[in-house]
Amino acid sequence: MPVSGIRKVSTSQVSVALTVHVHPCLKFDVLTLSQNGVAAFILQCKRLDFHYCDWAGSSKGMNSFLKHTLPRFARLNPSVEITVSPRPRKHPIIRGTYINGREKVVCVKNLQKEQILEKTHLLRDASGEKLKRVTKPVQSINESVRGIWSPYHGAGRTA
Amino acid sequence: MKRIRLERWSGQFLPAARPSCLHFRCPNVRRQSTVSSINPEIHYEDGPPSFLSQPKAPLVSFPPNSPDPERALSSPKLAALHARLQLPSKLPLQTLARTLVHKSADSDPRFNNTSLCDLGHKLLGSYAAEHLICRYPRLPLAVLFAAMWAFVGSRTLTMISREWGVEAAAEPGVEVDPGLLQFMRLKPGENIEGEFENGAIPRPNERRGWRRGMSSRIVYDDVFGDHPSSRDKTGSESSEEGTPAPQSVSLSTASASFVRALFGALYLHAGRQPAISFFRMHILPRHLPLHQLFSFTQPTRDLSRLCAREGFESPVARLISETGRRSRTPVFVVGVYSGEDKLGEGSGGSLDEARTKAAAAALRAWYLYSPGDIRVPSDMEDGTAGTWKPVMIDKGEVVV
Numbered sequence: 001m002p003v004s005g006i007r008k009v010s011t012s013q014v015s016v017a018l019t020v021h022v023h024p025c026l027k028f029d030v031l032t033l034s035q036n037g038v039a040a041f042i043l044q045c046k047r048l049d050f051h052y053c054d055w056a057g058s059s060k061g062m063n064s065f066l067k068h069t070l071p072r073f074a075r076l077n078p079s080v081e082i083t084v085s086p087r088p089r090k091h092p093i094i095r096g097t098y099i100n101g102r103e104k105v106v107c108v109k110n111l112q113k114e115q116i117l118e119k120t121h122l123l124r125d126a127s128g129e130k131l132k133r134v135t136k137p138v139q140s141i142n143e144s145v146r147g148i149w150s151p152y153h154g155a156g157r158t159a
Numbered sequence: 160m161k162r163i164r165l166e167r168w169s170g171q172f173l174p175a176a177r178p179s180c181l182h183f184r185c186p187n188v189r190r191q192s193t194v195s196s197i198n199p200e201i202h203y204e205d206g207p208p209s210f211l212s213q214p215k216a217p218l219v220s221f222p223p224n225s226p227d228p229e230r231a232l233s234s235p236k237l238a239a240l241h242a243r244l245q246l247p248s249k250l251p252l253q254t255l256a257r258t259l260v261h262k263s264a265d266s267d268p269r270f271n272n273t274s275l276c277d278l279g280h281k282l283l284g285s286y287a288a289e290h291l292i293c294r295y296p297r298l299p300l301a302v303l304f305a306a307m308w309a310f311v312g313s314r315t316l317t318m319i320s321r322e323w324g325v326e327a328a329a330e331p332g333v334e335v336d337p338g339l340l341q342f343m344r345l346k347p348g349e350n351i352e353g354e355f356e357n358g359a360i361p362r363p364n365e366r367r368g369w370r371r372g373m374s375s376r377i378v379y380d381d382v383f384g385d386h387p388s389s390r391d392k393t394g395s396e397s398s399e400e401g402t403p404a405p406q407s408v409s410l411s412t413a414s415a416s417f418v419r420a421l422f423g424a425l426y427l428h429a430g431r432q433p434a435i436s437f438f439r440m441h442i443l444p445r446h447l448p449l450h451q452l453f454s455f456t457q458p459t460r461d462l463s464r465l466c467a468r469e470g471f472e473s474p475v476a477r478l479i480s481e482t483g484r485r486s487r488t489p490v491f492v493v494g495v496y497s498g499e500d501k502l503g504e505g506s507g508g509s510l511d512e513a514r515t516k517a518a519a520a521a522l523r524a525w526y527l528y529s530p531g532d533i534r535v536p537s538d539m540e541d542g543t544a545g546t547w548k549p550v551m552i553d554k555g556e557v558v559v
Contacts, residue, residue: 020455
């Protein structure tokens with residue numbers, strides 16, 4: 001009796017092998033994708049550069065914006081780095097730099113400070129992507145819950 | 160007439176003042192003194208104590224290579240990063256600046272992120288592992304390791320750092336903005352493989368040519384179940400063994416070290432709970448299609464073994480529907496049944512393919528089982544958690 005027991009143990013040990021693998025193509029390429037806004041939201045606008053000119057009349061509104069409106073805007077948006085620098089003898093511009101590496105530039109010549117604040121909000125809220133026409137309202141990286149329609153399932157319809 | 164501002168000139172050309180750091184970076188010894196530092200009249204019976212006998216190794220790296228910690232307070236980039244990540248105010252800007260200094264930029268361990276990176280690596284590994292194991296108790300080990308790599312591996316952390324908007328300095332130095340990631344870049348033509356060699360832990364039986372099985376991956380290898388030399392490492396283990404710090408590293412190594420160091424710093428400054436919630440905010444919601452990671456060699460055999468082990472009736476494949484059997488493009492839909500229960504379903508161009516796909520689908524459904532409410536062990540570290548309900552522990556994957 002003990003002999004058969006020993007044989008059983010030994011045979012089961014020989015044939016042990018794990019059978020589930022990760023696909024070899026995937027081994028070094030398994031990555032998770034970010035879903036910005038699912039739990040944490042990262043504002044995509046990284047930096048806003050304000051350029052003004054001391055002399056030119058087109059910068060009048062910009063200079064007033066920098067003096068009166070920008071400190072409050074900067075306080076309300078701490079996650080955006082703000083730089084102010086002169087650009088002599090040129091029209092005033094605002095340049096937004098985004099996390100995806102792109103930039104967006106708006107010329108604000110001859111605008112009032114309220115209008116410049118609107119442009120600043122536009123740059124802050126932009127994602128940095130190229131402007132695209134959105135035809136489908138929902139985009140998802142998840143697979144469809146219902147799956148692809150199949151003619152071989154369900155009651156079907158007779159011709 | 161324009162006045163020359165001498166004070167501005169001097170500020171530009173003098174070496175950067177670093178009063179606080181200079182003070183404690185330089186050892187408090189007058190170097191040019193002729194008197195020996197130990198008083199010769201004192202005789203120690205058991206020999207001189209160890210702190211006197213060994214000459215003090217100069218810990219200093221002078222001139223300093225990383226920006227002054229005080230400058231972190233006035234860096235707009237750093238403040239913006241702090242606000243963008245919604246870090247707690249307990250984490251000071253100086254520490255955030257330190258997490259951005261890789262050891263290839265500043266070899267002084269008090270000013271680079273090596274120790275924080277080490278701690279963060281361990282924290283990330285344990286949080287990700289407990290989440291995956293408690294949520295998917297039947298996950299096979301190969302898939303578990305791959306999922307760990309997908310959540311907290313170097314490549315993912317590099318992507319996370321990019322998505323957080325962290326920029327890298329072209330070259331490390333004292334004058335660089337503290338909000339930039341600092342590391343010594345690889346020169347063109349430099350061997351990338353060189354940086355993987357650091358921190359490799361030799362296996363005891365490697366020289367004998369022993370096979371690397373899943374069990375040895377559990378025992379010897381890192382949290383991703385891989386030999387440290389085969390993948391990009393945290394780069395932190397090399398420092399204590401006296402091996403020189405790498406001269407230059409890739410951007411991805413430095414970025415990953417920043418994310419790890421940030422977790423370590425968060426844990427040290429703000430505590431356990433903010434670190435866990437930061438992990439749940441930024442790492443866990445990332446999208447990972449786990450079901451695509453599986454690869455079965457013989458799913459039909461595995462499924463019958465599984466049914467035998469669990470005491471189910473042995474699986475039977477039945478044809479559900481078909482079309483065009485005699486045509487060029489036939490489609491068969493096959494289900495795998497155990498008694499009356501359908502375990503899985505698959506469709507394919509031949510009966511065999513459909514049956515294999517059905518068995519693989521059944522196995523996937525088994526392995527990806529998730530119990531409803533999930534509590535992980537680290538939840539219990541919070542004092543108000545109540546009593547611990549044990550999580551499900553599975554028998555393990557099918558062994559043939």
